[in-house]
Amino acid sequence: MSAAGGREIVVVGAGAAGFFGAIRCAEAAPDATVHLLEATAHPLAKVRVSGGGRCNVTHACFDPRELVRRYPRGSRELIGAFHRFGPQETIAWFAQRGVELKTEADGRMFPVTDSSATIVDALTTAAARAGVRLRTQTPVREIVRGEDGRFRISCGSGEVPAADRVLLATGGNQGAGGIAIARAFGHAIEPQVPSLFAFNVSDPRLRGLEGVAVQDASVAMPDARLIERGPVLVTHRGLSGPAVLRLSAWGARACQESGYAFGVVVNWTPGHRSEEIAAALAREREAHGRRQVATANPFGLPGRLWEVLVSAAGVPAGCVWAQTSKAMLGALAAQIGESRFAVQGKSTNKEEFVTCGGVRLREVDFKTMESRLCPGLHFAGEVLDIDGITGGFNFQAAWATGWLAGTAMAGVT
Template sequence: MVGGGAAGFFGAITCAQFNPEATVLLLEKSGKLLSKVRVSGGGRCNVTHHCFVPTVLSQQYPRGGKQLKEAFKLFGAQETIDWFAQRGVPLKAEADGRMFPVTDNSETIVHCLMQEAQRVGVQIRTGAGVERIAAEPSGNGQSLFSLKLSSGECVMANKVLVCTGGNPKTQGYDWLRELGHAIQEPVPSLFTFNVPASPLKELQGVSVPRAKVRVAGQKLEYEGPLLITHWGYSGPAVLKLSAWGARFFHEQQYNFTALINWIPDFTEETLREHLQAYRQAHPKKVVSANPLFGLPQRLWKVLAALAEVAAETRWAELPGKSTNKLVEALLRMPMEVKGKTTFKEEFVTCGGLDLSSVHMKTMESRVQPGLYFAGEVLDIDGVTGGFNFQAAWTTGYQAGKAMAESLA
């Protein structure tokens, strides 16, 4: 097993469980194991998502969802919950569907995986970076693999599972190209929008539970919680939109116009009707001092100012021109995006090993039998909310099981 992250550990443990006679060795290039698991969810570890319908779960993956649909029927969110529960680590669901260990501590997950690996006999070596994998024919028609380590040492293996994670640089996949695999160029996913000229900078920390963000001139849009930051905009609506539009945004060099709809339940027609009815019912109320639609007071005040509504203007005095601008600000407020910011430490890459190079039932290479893949090295990535870890557990489980059975 090459890579000591979530997929590598899950693949190694599964392989050792299904074939106790196999010698399972996990190689990690750094001195740290499960580093992404430790930092996930602000140190709480967002293990999976409370979504038990494979077709619905697969829709949370901008890349790889279609191919994962069948895999989730074998090992999906429920199986992940059961797996950890059987090992003394119950998970809990939060209101937004994210699932964490009840301890709210990622070390609980790390300890569980380490302990289980030890129990089933997985051998672990850190500081053991694999620089090259070569396939050598063996007498039985199968390949024997030679793994050259950064130390110069060579390790021989009958089967190899590659779980090296995503790589932001295309050169990081050259060794897979050398083995004949197709690669989808890596670009960032799950990032926030930098808006240097944002008129809402002073509102950093203000959020709305539901807004729709769409890209001007494109079909790309996403609806969800939105957070105003000192550099621009964040929150699930932006992060998930960044995942679905990862390749488009990269092509645009992260310079584009996005439009914010602060009240996605309204159309322009129903909004104008609502404003007219409110105006008739509350003619003496000051527009900027009385927020509508449950929007935060500070946000409403700035939106009114952007609509050129004078500070003391009452609804009865509101000119038609300002009403039109208020409608625009509520339904189509433009933000000129000039760059991106990585979301916390949870960098996710769109791209990697093309899924056409892999048998999705077993995660075995179509190009090089005996070589398997799992986790973010594949061109699979999910939106934020525990979906990337679920893909790691699922593909790691599939690969580990298939390897164990092929060695039996």
């Protein structure tokens, strides 16, 4: 093993990927000077707010080939990366620094403290111990590579030494300086569009249902031939929850191309096909004819939702099962198994903003995260055209690509 020390390393962007890359480089090459530059006053901002302030660190999926199936973009390139630094390595890394993670029923992994501050403290402590020089409110305006191969960095605040290697880890939104810098070095940028967003739906059936959650539903985008199953949450703006967010990730480009105006179909009981739903309703009529339809719910759906579906099917108020017609049962079965909604717009948590798009992946060596166009320039995190569905997958990609870049910049073999 060898490490080239005495060099200047600059990491641009103090988010998850940037912090991880800087720590790895500084620990592996203690003689190098690692500068970590953040444009804002708040490093690790997305880590702090992720998972509702709990920080979904990674996911308990330990087979790289299974893991990459959670990435709408970047799956092929990440296979090798996850063989080198996957969820098991992430768990071990944090454990070595005193942070224990727990696995929830759906596979998401959080610190046992249920506080993102635990993760932030671990990263900042590790960076300080490794000698990483963190500078906030230091936006990078331009980077040029001199004839000597070193990088000259122009900042909006103070000066930064010429760097032997640079890691761009500025995130994926279009305002991130890393995208412009990558483009200036000749990299192609895949169009950036939002991913992981809720659907804005203005529909009378959803009014008054804010906060109602169905733990197992399916949401489909027929035009894009996409469907996802899982929890669905009704919000004051429309539909959200893991199933919707996953669907938005896989359909990110299709949604954008439609102008965020498209149709979705919700099956509130996805374990049942249409004919099974109709048969269950017929059995309910035979077995419980005197019960009111609005209060006798054979599918265990939330009461308020069931009442809305019954009303939308044209079943009169106070109607008992024995009074329902075949047409009523057919309409109710359609509301349960094929509720159709028109989406008109999206809602994104700005603090947890995720995009698809970024630096074109074939222009990057995923063994080292180094540019194939400009030696010494590396990439990590969402500045690349990589994004995962909700569940800790985006952070896992950040840890892996940051670790690989940091290793390569340290010169470790």
